[in-house]
Amino acid sequence: MNIEEILDMLDELLDKSWSLPLSGGRSVVDDEKIRELLDDVRLNLPSEIKQAKAIVADRADILATAKREADAVVRRAEDRARALIAQEEIIKQAQQKAAEILSQAQTKAKELRNASQDFSDDLLRQSEETLTKLLTEVRTTRQAMRNSLRK
Secondary structure, eight states, X not given: OOHHHHHHHHHHHHHHOXXXXXXXXXXXXXXXXXXHHHHHHHHTOOHHHHHHHHHHHHHHHHHHHHHHHHHHHHHHHHHHHHHHHHSGGGHHHHHHHHHHHHHHHHHHHHHHHHHHHHHHHHHHHHXXXXXXXXXXXXXXXXXXXXXXXXX
């Protein structure tokens, strides 16, 4: 069952409820059935919400992995630079190459950080949009329920 079906069942339950005389339009409903349906809604929340929670938890891992990769690239660059410097005839070339590798490593580290940040931000934005949509649906349903109780 998806959330729409569960909400339809809630709506049906309200339609089938009977009104109390002299109660200002209040109705009697099966509270156990409503609780069951609300539990079903909770169990059927979209996977985007679960993904958003996982992304938030994994964000630190993504950034740590990017830093480890960047550090490894920097270490390799430094090792390569030392090896080139050890060769007397190409000292100048070794210094230039080391600077290039270090610059590339920093650029790649920055790109990895930016990419992971963009990825996390995009997934969080999507989750936020989904949550906003669901909140709007819940509010609309609540208002409809209130309106139907007032009739």
